[in-house]
Amino acid sequence: xxRKQLNIGLFGFGVVxxxxxxxxxxxxxxxxxxxxxxxxxxxxxREIGAEHFTYxxxxxxxxxxxxxxxxxxxxADAAFEIVSAxxxxxxxxxxxxxxxxxxxxxxxxxxxREYNVPLLYEAAACASxxxxxxxxxxxxxxxxxxxxxxxxxxxxxxLTKTFAENLSYADALKQAQDLGFAESNPxxxxxxxxxxxxxxxxxxxxxxxxxxxxxxxxxGIDNIGDxxxxxxxxxxxxxxxxxxxxxxxxxxxxxFVLPKFVTPEDRLYHVDDxxxxxxxxxxxxxxxxxxxxxxxxxxxxxxxxxxxxALTYDYKYEYKKIYREENLSLTDNVELKVxxxxxxxxxxxxxxxxxAIEEAYTxxxxxxxxxxxxxxxxxxxxxxxxxEVSFILISVVSEQEAAIAAQEALA
Amino acid sequence: xxRKQLNIGLFGFGVVxxxxxxxxxxxxxxxxxxxxxxxxxxxxxREIGAEHFTYxxxxxxxxxxxxxxxxxxxxADAAFEIVSAxxxxxxxxxxxxxxxxxxxxxxxxxxxREYNVPLLYEAAACASxxxxxxxxxxxxxxxxxxxxxxxxxxxxxxLTKTFAENLSYADALKQAQDLGFAESNPxxxxxxxxxxxxxxxxxxxxxxxxxxxxxxxxxGIDNIGDxxxxxxxxxxxxxxxxxxxxxxxxxxxxxFVLPKFVTPEDRLYHVDDxxxxxxxxxxxxxxxxxxxxxxxxxxxxxxxxxxxxALTYDYKYEYKKIYREENLSLTDNVELKVxxxxxxxxxxxxxxxxxAIEEAYTxxxxxxxxxxxxxxxxxxxxxxxxxEVSFILISVVSEQEAAIAAQEALA
Numbered sequence: 001x002x003r004k005q006l007n008i009g010l011f012g013f014g015v016v017x018x019x020x021x022x023x024x025x026x027x028x029x030x031x032x033x034x035x036x037x038x039x040x041x042x043x044x045x046r047e048i049g050a051e052h053f054t055y056x057x058x059x060x061x062x063x064x065x066x067x068x069x070x071x072x073x074x075x076a077d078a079a080f081e082i083v084s085a086x087x088x089x090x091x092x093x094x095x096x097x098x099x100x101x102x103x104x105x106x107x108x109x110x111x112x113r114e115y116n117v118p119l120l121y122e123a124a125a126c127a128s129x130x131x132x133x134x135x136x137x138x139x140x141x142x143x144x145x146x147x148x149x150x151x152x153x154x155x156x157x158x159l160t161k162t163f164a165e166n167l168s169y170a171d172a173l174k175q176a177q178d179l180g181f182a183e184s185n186p187x188x189x190x191x192x193x194x195x196x197x198x199x200x201x202x203x204x205x206x207x208x209x210x211x212x213x214x215x216x217x218x219x220g221i222d223n224i225g226d227x228x229x230x231x232x233x234x235x236x237x238x239x240x241x242x243x244x245x246x247x248x249x250x251x252x253x254x255x256f257v258l259p260k261f262v263t264p265e266d267r268l269y270h271v272d273d274x275x276x277x278x279x280x281x282x283x284x285x286x287x288x289x290x291x292x293x294x295x296x297x298x299x300x301x302x303x304x305x306x307x308x309x310a311l312t313y314d315y316k317y318e319y320k321k322i323y324r325e326e327n328l329s330l331t332d333n334v335e336l337k338v339x340x341x342x343x344x345x346x347x348x349x350x351x352x353x354x355x356a357i358e359e360a361y362t363x364x365x366x367x368x369x370x371x372x373x374x375x376x377x378x379x380x381x382x383x384x385x386x387x388e389v390s391f392i393l394i395s396v397v398s399e400q401e402a403a404i405a406a407q408e409a410l411a
Numbered sequence: 412x413x414r415k416q417l418n419i420g421l422f423g424f425g426v427v428x429x430x431x432x433x434x435x436x437x438x439x440x441x442x443x444x445x446x447x448x449x450x451x452x453x454x455x456x457r458e459i460g461a462e463h464f465t466y467x468x469x470x471x472x473x474x475x476x477x478x479x480x481x482x483x484x485x486x487a488d489a490a491f492e493i494v495s496a497x498x499x500x501x502x503x504x505x506x507x508x509x510x511x512x513x514x515x516x517x518x519x520x521x522x523x524r525e526y527n528v529p530l531l532y533e534a535a536a537c538a539s540x541x542x543x544x545x546x547x548x549x550x551x552x553x554x555x556x557x558x559x560x561x562x563x564x565x566x567x568x569x570l571t572k573t574f575a576e577n578l579s580y581a582d583a584l585k586q587a588q589d590l591g592f593a594e595s596n597p598x599x600x601x602x603x604x605x606x607x608x609x610x611x612x613x614x615x616x617x618x619x620x621x622x623x624x625x626x627x628x629x630x631g632i633d634n635i636g637d638x639x640x641x642x643x644x645x646x647x648x649x650x651x652x653x654x655x656x657x658x659x660x661x662x663x664x665x666x667f668v669l670p671k672f673v674t675p676e677d678r679l680y681h682v683d684d685x686x687x688x689x690x691x692x693x694x695x696x697x698x699x700x701x702x703x704x705x706x707x708x709x710x711x712x713x714x715x716x717x718x719x720x721a722l723t724y725d726y727k728y729e730y731k732k733i734y735r736e737e738n739l740s741l742t743d744n745v746e747l748k749v750x751x752x753x754x755x756x757x758x759x760x761x762x763x764x765x766x767a768i769e770e771a772y773t774x775x776x777x778x779x780x781x782x783x784x785x786x787x788x789x790x791x792x793x794x795x796x797x798x799e800v801s802f803i804l805i806s807v808v809s810e811q812e813a814a815i816a817a818q819e820a821l822a
Contacts, residue, residue: 019695023695026694027554029735128695128696128697128699129699130545130548130549130699133548133549134541134545137541137544137548137721138541138544138717140717140720143438267681267702270678270681282713283437284430284434284539284709284710284712284713284716285539285703285704285709285710285713285714286539286703286704286707286709286710287702287703287704288539288540288541288701288702288703289700289701289702289703290699290700290701290702291678291698291699291700291701291702292696292697292698292699292700293696293697293698296697298695298696298697299695299696299697301695302693302695302696303696305695306549306551309551310548324440
């Protein structure tokens, strides 16, 4: 097959952009060269000469010789402007910006269709791990039942340190920031938003469902307290920030991001530091498990490179599952077994929201309840008492288990 | 993209063939139907009516309407005859037969090129795990440094039982046979031959190197004794049958199948039962880890189905790395840190073959040595004393470590 020559216009020259530049120098077999790089700040010192850079996006967007735009900037709104303009000009686009892709999924899909150009974004979900490509290509017919994973490297690093080195959450976050794994304003990561954007992207390629960020519930790790940490340690568990989606029996599915207790038997237990791990479950193949680095300049650049390489073969996402139109609907009407940590005096009021209570514990100023609660009740409590309660998922309650528990509660 | 209508001629109706038949019934979205099934034994009772079957391979090979042959028979020689005849007739082929693919890799590559038809065999390596597709598509430019994995489900089941239930090797094998995970003549699995065939296939798609089965060294698990098992248990290790290949610095690479001690920190430690797990290491993306069921009718049928689905899009392996011709050469001139179990009186003679000794132990009838030995010496000892010695890999000695050890030995 003849490979296309790619002339790349690159937006952004941060760690990933620079990583990509280096990586491309080392892979001359690939017929791709960076023709121009657009950056914002004229005065910032850079590793390569000023002749490589422009400060005007139109120098790239209007250059007819540039057939691929690689977008690696931080600002999701500016990124969307660039990406949509590039698609309208018939240029293929590679992006690593999960927030941008998640917030504009439908528009970006429409633009790809209208202008018949590909947009690839493997690096936007789990960095180097080829998860989108596998969901798109390999789970075509063997239908997915569920997908579950650790998809945010920064929070996984923080949680790993919290457990391995007995650090408090605040100290672990500080350490992650000092090492550059977490932003100075880390709420996108620690609040579970970044994980939600990735879940949204995975959902489209897993189940063919296009959600908006508002559709999906996310709870992060920034409110995990000592009581939950001690509970986990005493029972030999770890806490991981887990994004998951699973189908019900009636054309519904649920999707959310929650901190979760994982046992040593759970594959995710062993996914530590900045690694990401995703478990898929299908009707025929049982479970698959993918692990790879979820952060870092080279792993991200490697995914971008793989997308660039795919463009030389005219690869594009087919979005088969979206066009198959299975009419799935998202539901909060599912039962979750959770631990809820609360202020001491709130226990009795909070219990009313549970469909089944397993344990209750209080000490002089706080306590916890474990038991089954619906996702919709969990969302209500969280919205009503942000910061005062903390939920950790123990397990998803199957429809069968929920029915049995409901019968027992009646009896 | 318009999808091709596939008319399938199926060879073999064992557990996988029957699994595929069922799976195809449940995926009507796929434009593929089984037109004819060729089996050997007329009198065997089958789950579906006799009208679906033929007993003459030419009924399929000469049927111009059949555009895909799916080969799922046990006999590698008969399989090669069928597959090569089908390719010559311009039919696309899907096969799950690792022995056949491994023994005839070059011929099958030539046939695909000469007749311009695809041969897909994802199910031949690690069953449902999409490892070949990932090696072929995703590690195109980010060059692989090494690949390592548990690629045989039967032996992994046996080893898991040996450790988890304290069974002897013989009892665990018996149990695996009773459950249908191991053949009545299990030497292909337990001798590491099946793992070697898979390694050979992975090598072609990882490094672009076409080996013959004779080129690659394999040692199985059938000679592991109580001494090694006790050693592992005392030190908190497990023994896994590991296939691996890794590049040196000078255009050489090594590839072999050996039992290996793995620590709880090693990702392969947690790959148990019939699961397979593969770790890739690349220059940019660091490590990736893939886990999936390595045996079973449905997981294997699922991989076959995925290949069939890919054919509806005219997918074929590009074999880019083979055609890139990197001129790698296979070498045995590498150092391995191993445990060698031996008969008591042989210790001193065996030590002479090591480049460095770390520990030596003897009891009243046997003993072990741990230390560094070259792969070529290991192969010589194994050939000279089959059954009397047992090697378990501890680790690959890096070129740097080997140089330091050589200096220390001189000093």
